[in-house]
Amino acid sequence: MKAFYSFLAVIVLILVAVIGGSIANLHFFFGIIIPYVAFVLFVGGFIYRIIKWGRSPVPYRIPTTCGQQKSLPWIKQAKIENPTSALGVIVRMASEVLLFRSLFRNTKTELREGENGPQLAYGSAKWLWLGSLVFHWSFLIIIIRHLRFFLEPIPVALQLVDSVDSMLQIGLPQIYITDLLFLAAITFLFLRRVCVPRIKYISLPADYFPLLLIFGIAVSGILMRYFDKVDLISVKELALGIATLHPVLPSDIGAIFYVHLFLICCLFVYFPTSKLMHMGGIFMSPTRNMISNNRMVRHINPWNHAVEVHSYAEYEDEFREKMKKAGIPVEKE
Amino acid sequence: MAKYKLPKPGELSSSINYNPPAKDWMDIPVEFKPATYPAAAKEKDLLTVGFPNAHQWTPEDEDWNLPDGWEDTVIKGIEERLSKYRSFKLFMDVCVRCGACADKCHFYIGTGDPKNMPVVRAELLRSVYKRYFTKAGKVLGRLAGARDLDADVLKEWWYYFFQCTECRRCSVFCPYGIDTAELTIMGRELLNLLGLNINWIAGPVAACYSKGNHLGIEPHALKSNIELMIDDIEDITGIRVNPTFNRKGAEILFVTPSGDYMGEPGIYTCMGYLMLFHELGLDYTWSTYASEGGNFGFFTSNDMAKRLNSKIYAEAKRLGVKWILGGECGHMWRVLNQYMDTWNGPADFLEVPVSPITGTRFENAKSTKMVHITEFTADLIKHNKLKLDPSRNDHLRVTFHDSCNPARGMGLFDEPRYVIKSVCNNFFEMPENTIREKTFCCGSGSGLNATENMEERMRGGFPRANAVKYVHDKHGVNMLANICAVDRAAFPALMDYWVPGVGVTGTHELVANALVMKGEKERTTNLRGEDLPGKEGNE
Numbered sequence: 001m002k003a004f005y006s007f008l009a010v011i012v013l014i015l016v017a018v019i020g021g022s023i024a025n026l027h028f029f030f031g032i033i034i035p036y037v038a039f040v041l042f043v044g045g046f047i048y049r050i051i052k053w054g055r056s057p058v059p060y061r062i063p064t065t066c067g068q069q070k071s072l073p074w075i076k077q078a079k080i081e082n083p084t085s086a087l088g089v090i091v092r093m094a095s096e097v098l099l100f101r102s103l104f105r106n107t108k109t110e111l112r113e114g115e116n117g118p119q120l121a122y123g124s125a126k127w128l129w130l131g132s133l134v135f136h137w138s139f140l141i142i143i144i145r146h147l148r149f150f151l152e153p154i155p156v157a158l159q160l161v162d163s164v165d166s167m168l169q170i171g172l173p174q175i176y177i178t179d180l181l182f183l184a185a186i187t188f189l190f191l192r193r194v195c196v197p198r199i200k201y202i203s204l205p206a207d208y209f210p211l212l213l214i215f216g217i218a219v220s221g222i223l224m225r226y227f228d229k230v231d232l233i234s235v236k237e238l239a240l241g242i243a244t245l246h247p248v249l250p251s252d253i254g255a256i257f258y259v260h261l262f263l264i265c266c267l268f269v270y271f272p273t274s275k276l277m278h279m280g281g282i283f284m285s286p287t288r289n290m291i292s293n294n295r296m297v298r299h300i301n302p303w304n305h306a307v308e309v310h311s312y313a314e315y316e317d318e319f320r321e322k323m324k325k326a327g328i329p330v331e332k333e
Numbered sequence: 334m335a336k337y338k339l340p341k342p343g344e345l346s347s348s349i350n351y352n353p354p355a356k357d358w359m360d361i362p363v364e365f366k367p368a369t370y371p372a373a374a375k376e377k378d379l380l381t382v383g384f385p386n387a388h389q390w391t392p393e394d395e396d397w398n399l400p401d402g403w404e405d406t407v408i409k410g411i412e413e414r415l416s417k418y419r420s421f422k423l424f425m426d427v428c429v430r431c432g433a434c435a436d437k438c439h440f441y442i443g444t445g446d447p448k449n450m451p452v453v454r455a456e457l458l459r460s461v462y463k464r465y466f467t468k469a470g471k472v473l474g475r476l477a478g479a480r481d482l483d484a485d486v487l488k489e490w491w492y493y494f495f496q497c498t499e500c501r502r503c504s505v506f507c508p509y510g511i512d513t514a515e516l517t518i519m520g521r522e523l524l525n526l527l528g529l530n531i532n533w534i535a536g537p538v539a540a541c542y543s544k545g546n547h548l549g550i551e552p553h554a555l556k557s558n559i560e561l562m563i564d565d566i567e568d569i570t571g572i573r574v575n576p577t578f579n580r581k582g583a584e585i586l587f588v589t590p591s592g593d594y595m596g597e598p599g600i601y602t603c604m605g606y607l608m609l610f611h612e613l614g615l616d617y618t619w620s621t622y623a624s625e626g627g628n629f630g631f632f633t634s635n636d637m638a639k640r641l642n643s644k645i646y647a648e649a650k651r652l653g654v655k656w657i658l659g660g661e662c663g664h665m666w667r668v669l670n671q672y673m674d675t676w677n678g679p680a681d682f683l684e685v686p687v688s689p690i691t692g693t694r695f696e697n698a699k700s701t702k703m704v705h706i707t708e709f710t711a712d713l714i715k716h717n718k719l720k721l722d723p724s725r726n727d728h729l730r731v732t733f734h735d736s737c738n739p740a741r742g743m744g745l746f747d748e749p750r751y752v753i754k755s756v757c758n759n760f761f762e763m764p765e766n767t768i769r770e771k772t773f774c775c776g777s778g779s780g781l782n783a784t785e786n787m788e789e790r791m792r793g794g795f796p797r798a799n800a801v802k803y804v805h806d807k808h809g810v811n812m813l814a815n816i817c818a819v820d821r822a823a824f825p826a827l828m829d830y831w832v833p834g835v836g837v838t839g840t841h842e843l844v845a846n847a848l849v850m851k852g853e854k855e856r857t858t859n860l861r862g863e864d865l866p867g868k869e870g871n872e
Contacts, residue, residue, distance in 0.1 A: 005476065053426070056419040059635075062671055062742075064504045064512060066770040069744030071697045071708050074715060075751070081770070082744040096508070102433075103508045107766055109436035111351070117343030120442065120799040122766040128433060132508075199432045201353035202452050204478040206469075207430050273469060278509055281427035286420050287510035292744065295701040298674045303417060307636050308383065309643045310542050312651055315622050318543075319552050326553035328578045328621060 003194060006208035010216050013266050014259055021258025030258050031238060032247045038265035045272025050280050061299035064287040084293045093289055097282060103129040135185035138178040149239035179222055186215050210276055213267055220260040230254040337367040339787055342831055349445045358447055359480055363489040365392050368788035370492055371781060374535035379528055381539035386528035403527050404482050408465050410523045420515045425462045427509050428455060434503040439774050440496050443792030448493050451503035451513040457493055458520055494520035495531055498778035500737035505770050522634040534780035537629040541641050545624040546591035552621035558594045562604045571854035574611035576619055583618035586649045589660025590627040592818030599821045601860045602661055602839025612850050613690055623648035626665040632780040639676040642668060646677045656686035657703040661839050663736035663817035670743045674701045691716040707748040707816060710844060714755045720849040723758050728866045729812040730759040732804050735772035736817035749816050749840050756847035761808040767800035777823035791830050798831030805832050812836050814843060
């Protein structure tokens, strides 16, 4: 049901885009106005969310230590999993952001029949890690590839990415490896939400919606590259115009392009309001981005207010006679 | 409550079902199943520490006697905490519900209750956050995963935030490092605004505040407890150790959890400290005022934790010691490592700890000036300062349980292992996915070590016990070593239930048994009065 609502929402968005794409009078709105608005909302929203998080202090230094601490010189410290230097934290964060280190640890808990009732076993579970990694990396490469629409001349590095990505040299235009991987990964991430009972149980519309939206973006993109081919010269003209703040509306790009563009705009607008902000959030996670040098350097809590304590003097007043009797030294005889 | 009987282990593990129920979790009201929750806090204990809205109630009551306007108190409480803790705000926002944490929680593994999945435990709070603090939640309501705060939600919070031991295992696996402990801490702080603590936390907190330790042992009684241990040590070794209390001018203040003062097997660990320090001729003192290393305030609110923790530095200053040595305890070391200096530092009246025996300077503790006893002892052994006879522990086949907090809030892994391997000849690790940073909780941490919630504890401890059983079956392991007073208190029941035949010991009990002291008589028994290997029937 939750997946269905999300599906419905994406369908509605596609219909809106189809209407926008098929009525020429609306092209200016859908081709230029909405992209600008979406871009501004994305960048503004993203920054707003980061600032909002940043305004709350980090009162305590609470890294999750996933390896041996630095203690005695002959005990080998886990310099990345329990970092005591900025470099260690940078490597730790890089491995989280670029390689999904923590997700790589994933295991699968199973109950197996034992002699006296079920017993626990833990198996390897790398599919989520692999699926997510493929999803995010293909997405990134696809976005980088798209820069060719916004740049003239196209930088050599971009051309290189393009040629590596299409090195299979199948079809015309040549199929991008990342397109295939991207579709496969989204399908996997979606299917596990629908098919794995436990994951289905925890999933919300807010989990299905972005997957379906991105799926829509990918499919519309693939359709217009390989099947319902659009005029790429016109697309580039529009993209360059938008990028250089001199937007011009080329005639007749094709309705499918407007679907692709509109869904991207929707993703842009939706992004800062949603869980997709994990993209920015991961950099701010105190359990991962802090140096684990708690006993070496004092961490300051900006709101470290005074609290009421039970002082030694009060304690001694209460127990003085008992202490004296037991031969425990006291301050006041 | 009807008389409750704990099901047999096989029955209990057979009852675990990981298939989620048909109904959405929001539509399943919390059910207070017998023996799965601790008793409510007593009014008098909350009054001792001046907590708001202290009142008598029980979880089974339909009406919890909540104060007027309690919803407002909670919402304002959330707002205040969002502005104070980036962790709270961020963790409310960035979860993508990928499910990596779902089967990492010992309570989920032991119950199959979906609300024990860390992601859902967070959603219990997140759903309310969304409703009152996000536009999507305000407009879309349930469709955005938001819900109103009402008395049932509050009861659900109480049940599930006291069914989390703040062990942080989920945070190891979360791709964003979302730490459920942070959320449980916030959840419990909010509940405490309404007087909704549990007895097993509020009682020790009140005792610690007024008497110096969780058990409420008064100064003279503390001294006599330790004197009893001194007598036992003399019987076993022929040596009379001579500790001091509240002594000004000592070089070192020693602070340990009060679980070590009373009850087995904690007292044997305590005897271990006494014997080791005597053998070294350490210039140290105990304190009756700062007689608690543990901190149940930490399971209540960060302010309460700070109030209790303040005694350690205050006492170190009053006594004029140079540095502080800390005993074997789990959450105590999370607090000492990650919080104490921030709350009650800087400890500029102390010196960077230097071992008077080896001269090792503990640079890793140069700001807090507090050293973990296994760091201290590992250093002694490495420098050959102790005469050890590990064969005295030859009847033991030992495994080591990494306590959650020293593991994931500190990274203390190899020090205790080095010490144990130096004093025991038979050491076996539990499976890789159940040790070190992936260690499983005893199921009774963060104040849940009561008796009325025994099924909760046995279920929560199931993954740990299961791993012990593995090495028990495979290697004949018969002793579970640890560095935590709650472990020593909780594991005996857990082992008796799941893995009968496995004992529980602190690390310094093993050290003391192997320690050959100067001028000792020939030992025939260990600290527990059991015959040493090869000394059977020598009496």
